[in-house]
Amino acid sequence: MFPSSSLLATLLLALAVSANPIVVRQSKASLPFALKFNVSGSTTLPEIDRARAAALISKAKNGKRSGISFGVTNTAVTYTADVGVGSPPTQYSLLIDTGSSNTWVGAGTSYVQTSTSQDTGNTVSVSYGSGSFSGEEFLDTVTLSDDLVIDGQSIGVANQAQGFDGVDGILGIGPVDLTVGTLSDSGASVPTVTDNLFQQGSISSNSIGISYNPVSRVPTTNGELTFGGTDSSKFTGSISFVDITGTSPASEFWGVDQTITYGTSTSILRSTAGIVDTGTTLVLIATDAFNRYKSAVGATLDHATGLLKISSSNFSRLNSLFFNIGGKSYELTANAQIWPRSLNSQIGGTSGNIYLVVADLGSNTGQGLDFINGYTFLERFYTVFDTGNGRIGFATTPNTKSTIN
Numbered sequence: 001m002f003p004s005s006s007l008l009a010t011l012l013l014a015l016a017v018s019a020n021p022i023v024v025r026q027s028k029a030s031l032p033f034a035l036k037f038n039v040s041g042s043t044t045l046p047e048i049d050r051a052r053a054a055a056l057i058s059k060a061k062n063g064k065r066s067g068i069s070f071g072v073t074n075t076a077v078t079y080t081a082d083v084g085v086g087s088p089p090t091q092y093s094l095l096i097d098t099g100s101s102n103t104w105v106g107a108g109t110s111y112v113q114t115s116t117s118q119d120t121g122n123t124v125s126v127s128y129g130s131g132s133f134s135g136e137e138f139l140d141t142v143t144l145s146d147d148l149v150i151d152g153q154s155i156g157v158a159n160q161a162q163g164f165d166g167v168d169g170i171l172g173i174g175p176v177d178l179t180v181g182t183l184s185d186s187g188a189s190v191p192t193v194t195d196n197l198f199q200q201g202s203i204s205s206n207s208i209g210i211s212y213n214p215v216s217r218v219p220t221t222n223g224e225l226t227f228g229g230t231d232s233s234k235f236t237g238s239i240s241f242v243d244i245t246g247t248s249p250a251s252e253f254w255g256v257d258q259t260i261t262y263g264t265s266t267s268i269l270r271s272t273a274g275i276v277d278t279g280t281t282l283v284l285i286a287t288d289a290f291n292r293y294k295s296a297v298g299a300t301l302d303h304a305t306g307l308l309k310i311s312s313s314n315f316s317r318l319n320s321l322f323f324n325i326g327g328k329s330y331e332l333t334a335n336a337q338i339w340p341r342s343l344n345s346q347i348g349g350t351s352g353n354i355y356l357v358v359a360d361l362g363s364n365t366g367q368g369l370d371f372i373n374g375y376t377f378l379e380r381f382y383t384v385f386d387t388g389n390g391r392i393g394f395a396t397t398p399n400t401k402s403t404i405n
C-alpha cells in the first residue's frame with residue numbers, strides 16, 4: 001500500500017502543480033492618472049527630455065551598472081496616479097514611468113507601517129540620471145484601485161530622495177530587468193506591480209494599455225492605465241503589434257524600430273531603433289533627423305522654450321509626419337505636431353506663438369536609441385506594453401486627428 005499511496009500523492013502533487021493555480025479574478029482593471037506641470041527656472045522642456053535620453057543611452061555604453069535607472073527627475077510634465085500602500089492604506093502620488101521599474105514611496109508623504117508591512121532587511125538604491133533615491137525595501141499591500149490590490153509587493157521606502165519635489169515616488173512599469181542590481185543583497189530582479197498582478201491572478205495577461213488624451217488645460221485627469229488588457233473605449237480600429245526591437249540599448253526598454261517621413265516623400269529618419277516612453281514629454285529624434293525636419297517644415301529654434309517655433313503661414317502649410325512601425329503608418333497631423341497653444345506660458349513660451357513638439361535628441365543616428373516617442377506622441381495613439389509576448393501595440397484613438405492644440 002505504501003508505494004501506491006505515495007504514487008498517488010505524487011500524482012496529486014503533479015496535478016496540483018500542472019493545473020494552473022492562478023484564479024483570475026477579472027481580466028483587467030484601469031487606473032486613472034493626472035497631468036501636472038512644473039517647468040521652473042531656466043531649464044527648458046527639451047533640455048529636461050535630453051537629460052533623460054542621455055541617461056538612457058549612457059547606461060548602454062557603460063553596460064548594466066548596478067541600480068542605474070533613468071531620469072524621471074526634475075520633470076516638468078508629470079503624470080501621477082494615486083496609489084495606496086499598507087492596510088489601511090496611506091495614499092501616495094506616484095509618477096508613472098515606463099522607463100524604470102522599481103516602485104517606491106516616501107519622497108514626500110512618509111511611509112506609514114501597518115500590519116501588512118514587512119521589512120525585507122534589504123536596502124535599495126536607484127539613480128535616475130540627475131536624481132536618485134535610496135532606502136529600505138519592504139513587502140506591503142499596494143492598492144492601485146478597488147479592483148487592483150497586490151499582496152506582498154516589493155516596494156522601496158525612501159530615506160533619501162533627490163529631485164522628486166511634488167511627488168511621493170514612482171510607479172515603475174518598465175521591463176522588470178531594469179530592477180536588476182537595485183537591491184543590496186542580490187542580483188535578482190524585483191517583480192513589478194504588473195508582474196505581481198498577473199502572478200496573483202488579478203489580471204489575465206501580463207500587459208498594460210495606456211491612454212493619454214490631448215489637453216488644453218492643467219492639471220487634468222486625462223490618462224488611463226489598464227492592467228491586464230486594453231480599454232476599447234480609448235482606441236479606434238484594431239491594435240497592431242510589433243516585436244520589441246533587437247537593437248540595444250533600445251531593446252532594454254519599450255523599444256521599437258521605426259521610420260519617419262514628412263509629407264508623402266521627405267525622409268526624416270531611416271529605419272532605426274528607439275523607444276516609446278511615458279517619462280519623455282516631446283518627440284525626440286536624432287540630431288541629423290531633427291535638422292532635416294527643421295528645414296522641411298521651415299521652423300526656427302526658439303531660445304525661451306528650446307523648442308522649434310513656426311510662423312502661422314508655415315504652420316498652415318505643415319504636412320503630417322508619418323511614423324512607420326512594423327509596417328503600419330501612424331500619422332501625426334500638423335495639429336498634433338504643435339504644443340497646445342493654451343499651454344504656451346506653462347513652458348516659458350509666448351501666447352500666440354506656435355511651437356513644435358519634435359525636438360533634438362542630442363546625438364546623431366547610430367546610437368541604438370535614435371528617437372523617443374514621448375507623451376505628445378502617446379496622446380494621439382493608444383499603446384499596449386505587452387510584457388508576456390515581448391511586443392508593443394499601437395492603435396489610433398478618437399483624438400488621433402483632433403485639432404485641440
Ligand SMILES: *[C@@H]1O[C@H](CO)[C@@H](O)[C@H](O)[C@H]1NC(C)=O
Pocket residue numbers: 038040074165166167
Ligand atoms: C516645482 O519645482 C520646484 C523646483 O524643482 C520645486 O521646488 C517645487 O516644489 C515644485 N512644485 C510643485 C508644486 O511640484
Ligand SMILES: *[C@@H]1O[C@H](CO)[C@@H](O)[C@H](O)[C@H]1NC(C)=O
Pocket residue numbers: 295296297298299300310311314
Ligand atoms: C517658412 O518656411 C520656409 C521654408 O519652407 C522658410 O524659408 C521661411 O523662412 C519660413 N518662414 C518663417 C517666417 O520662418
